Amino acid sequence: MLAGRMMDFPLTLTHFLERARTFFGRNEIVSRLPDKTLVRSTYGDFYRRTAKLAGALHRLGVRPGDRVATLSWNHQRHLEVYLGAPAMGAVVHTLNLRLHPNELGYIANHAEDKVVVVDRSLLPLWRKFADQVRSVRHVIVVPDCPAQGEPTSTEIDYEEFIAPEKDEYPWPSLDERSAAMICYTSGTTGNPKGVVYSHRSTVLHTLVVCNADTIGVREADTVLPVVPMFHAAAWGLPYAAVMAGSKLVFPGPHLDPPSLLDLIAAEKVTIAAGVPTIWLGILQLLDQHPGKWNLSAIRSTVIGGSAAPPALIDGFKSRHGIDVTHAWGMTETNPVGTLARVKHALSDRDEATKLGCKASQGYAVPFVEQRHVGEDGTILPWDGETMGELEVRGPWVASSYFSDEGPDRFTADGWFKTGDVVTIDREGYLRITDRSKDVIKSGGEWISSVALENALMSHPAVLEAAVFAARHPKWTERPLAAIVLKEGKAATRDELNAHIESKFAKFWLPDDYVFMAQIPRTSTGKFLKTKLRELYGDHLEKQGAAE
Numbered sequence: 001m002l003a004g005r006m007m008d009f010p011l012t013l014t015h016f017l018e019r020a021r022t023f024f025g026r027n028e029i030v031s032r033l034p035d036k037t038l039v040r041s042t043y044g045d046f047y048r049r050t051a052k053l054a055g056a057l058h059r060l061g062v063r064p065g066d067r068v069a070t071l072s073w074n075h076q077r078h079l080e081v082y083l084g085a086p087a088m089g090a091v092v093h094t095l096n097l098r099l100h101p102n103e104l105g106y107i108a109n110h111a112e113d114k115v116v117v118v119d120r121s122l123l124p125l126w127r128k129f130a131d132q133v134r135s136v137r138h139v140i141v142v143p144d145c146p147a148q149g150e151p152t153s154t155e156i157d158y159e160e161f162i163a164p165e166k167d168e169y170p171w172p173s174l175d176e177r178s179a180a181m182i183c184y185t186s187g188t189t190g191n192p193k194g195v196v197y198s199h200r201s202t203v204l205h206t207l208v209v210c211n212a213d214t215i216g217v218r219e220a221d222t223v224l225p226v227v228p229m230f231h232a233a234a235w236g237l238p239y240a241a242v243m244a245g246s247k248l249v250f251p252g253p254h255l256d257p258p259s260l261l262d263l264i265a266a267e268k269v270t271i272a273a274g275v276p277t278i279w280l281g282i283l284q285l286l287d288q289h290p291g292k293w294n295l296s297a298i299r300s301t302v303i304g305g306s307a308a309p310p311a312l313i314d315g316f317k318s319r320h321g322i323d324v325t326h327a328w329g330m331t332e333t334n335p336v337g338t339l340a341r342v343k344h345a346l347s348d349r350d351e352a353t354k355l356g357c358k359a360s361q362g363y364a365v366p367f368v369e370q371r372h373v374g375e376d377g378t379i380l381p382w383d384g385e386t387m388g389e390l391e392v393r394g395p396w397v398a399s400s401y402f403s404d405e406g407p408d409r410f411t412a413d414g415w416f417k418t419g420d421v422v423t424i425d426r427e428g429y430l431r432i433t434d435r436s437k438d439v440i441k442s443g444g445e446w447i448s449s450v451a452l453e454n455a456l457m458s459h460p461a462v463l464e465a466a467v468f469a470a471r472h473p474k475w476t477e478r479p480l481a482a483i484v485l486k487e488g489k490a491a492t493r494d495e496l497n498a499h500i501e502s503k504f505a506k507f508w509l510p511d512d513y514v515f516m517a518q519i520p521r522t523s524t525g526k527f528l529k530t531k532l533r534e535l536y537g538d539h540l541e542k543q544g545a546a547e
C-alpha cells in the first residue's frame with residue numbers, strides 16, 4: 001500500500017471557534033430573552049466569552065471527559081457551553097427541559113453530570129430534581145430573568161463565574177475521537193439512552209449539513225434554530241452556523257407562531273428549522289393573515305423530527321412561496337441522516353410526483369448509508385412497496401449507547417437498527433410508514449399510520465391527525481384517528497372517510513375518529529401514541545360491547 005501523505009489534522013470543534021473569531025468576528029448573534037427583549041452580540045464577543053467560560057470551568061476543576069450539563073432554552077450563553085465545554089476537553093450534556101423531573105434526575109445521574117448550567121427561568125424545574133442528582137457539584141445560573149429570592153450555596157451566577165477569566169484560553173489539542181456531547185434519546189418506551197457524539201462525528205456532520213444539496217448553511221444566511229438545542233443538538237445547526245459564520249437568531253422560550261413570525265420577519269431569517277407541529281401552527285396563522293409578515297428573506301424552512309404532511313409542504317409553497325426541506329434523523333445519528341430534495345433528473349416530472357419526493361424522508365446524505373430489512377433479517381428490494389425496518393451506518397451514526405445499553409439495536413455487520421418502518425423506491429427515496437412499535441397490524445396486514453395521517457391532514461378542516469392502533473376483538477388491531485380541527489371548522493367521521501377513501505384499500509380506513517383539543521405530545525413535539533393507546537386503546541372494544 002502507498003500511504004497518503006497528508007496532514008493528520010484533528011477534526012475538532014476548537015477549529016470552529018478559532019475560525020469564527022478569525023473571519024467572522026463582526027457577524028451577529030441575537031438572543032431573545034424570556035421577557036422578549038433581544039440581546040445582540042457578535043462572534044467576536046462570543047469567542048471571548050467562550051474562552052472565559054473555558055477558563056472558569058477549568059478553575060472549577062472540570063477536567064477532560066467531565067460532563068457539563070445544560071438546562072437551557074436556545075440562546076447565546078447556551079452556545080458558549082456548546083463550544084466552550086468540548087473545546088476545553090469536557091463534554092456538554094443537554095438536558096431536555098420538557099421531561100418529567102424524575103426522568104431528568106435519572107438522566108443527569110446516568111450521565112454523571114458534574115456541573116449544570118441552568119437558566120434562571122428554569123431554576124424551579126432544576127430544584128425539583130436537584131436532590132436526586134448525586135454527581136452535580138456546581139450549579140451555574142444564567143441570569144436570563146430577574147432573580148427571585150436568594151441563590152442556594154451551590155448556585156453561582158454565570159456572569160460572575162466567567163468575569164475574572166482572560167478572554168483567551170490555551171485550548172488543548174484533543175483527540176478527534178474524544179466525546180464532545182451527550183444527548184439522551186427521548187425514550188417513550190424504557191429508559192432514555194445516552195448517545196455520545198465525538199468531535200469527529202460532529203465536525204463531519206457539520207460539513208455535510210453545510211453542503212449545498214443538504215441544508216446548505218452559508219455565511220450569508222441568518223439561521224433560526226426553533227428546534228431546541230436539547231433536541232439532538234438542534235439538528236447540528238448551531239455548529240453549522242458557527243463554522244460557516246452565519247448570523248444566528250435564538251428564539252428563547254417563545255415558540256408560539258406569532259412570536260416566531262415576528263422574529264423571522266424582523267431579523268430577516270433565511271433558514272429556520274423545527275418540528276411539523278411548529279410549522280402547522282405557523283401555516284395556519286399565515287393563512288389567516290396573508291401578507292402580514294414579510295418573509296421574503298426565507299430561503300428554506302427545514303422540517304423534521306416527525307413526518308411533514310404533504311399538505312403542509314404544499315401549503316407553504318403554493319400559498320406563501322416558502323420552500324420546505326424535509327429531513328429525517330435521530331438522536332443516534334447526530335442527527336441528520338436523510339433529506340428530501342427533488343433530484344435534477346426528476347425536476348421535469350409533474351407537480352404531484354415532485355411533491356411526493358419532497359414529502360418523502362428523502363435519501364441518505366453523503367457518508368450515511370441506508371437499507372431496509374425484513375423481520376427475518378433479509379435485505380429488501382428498493383421497489384417502493386416492500387416495508388421493512390430502516391438500518392443506517394456512517395461516521396455520525398452511533399456504534400453503541402453510553403454504558404452499552406441496548407446492544408440489540410446494532411447489527412453484527414455494523415448497521416444501526418432505527419426502529420422506523422419504511423419503503424424505499426428505485427430512486428432511493430425512503431418513506432417512513434411508522435415507528436415499528438406504532439405499526440397497526442390488522443388481521444395480519446400492516447397499515448401505515450403516517451400515510452393515513454398525511455391524507456387526513458390534507459382535509460381543509462383538519463389541523464392535526466394522529467392515527468394509532470386500537471384493540472379489536474376480531475382483527476386484533478384497527479386504526480383509530482385522533483383529530484384536531486382548525487379553529488372554527490367542522491368535519492364529521494363520514495366526511496373524513498370520504499376525503500381519504502379513494503387513496504386507500506377499504507380495510508385501511510379508520511374504524512372511528514376521536515376529536516380532541518390537542519394531541520398529546522412527547523418532550524420533543526411528536527405525537528405521543530403510547531398515550532393515545534392508553535386513552536383510547538379499548539375504544540372499539542367498548543363500542544362493540546355497546547352495540
Ligand code: AMP
Nearest residue numbers: 186304305306307327328329330331432
Ligand atoms: P429523536 O431521536 O427523538 O429525534 O427521534 C427520532 C425518530 O423521529 C426517528 O426514528 C423517526 O421515527 C422520527 N422522525 C424523525 N424525522 C422524521 C421525519 N422527517 N419523518 C418521520 N419521522 C421522523
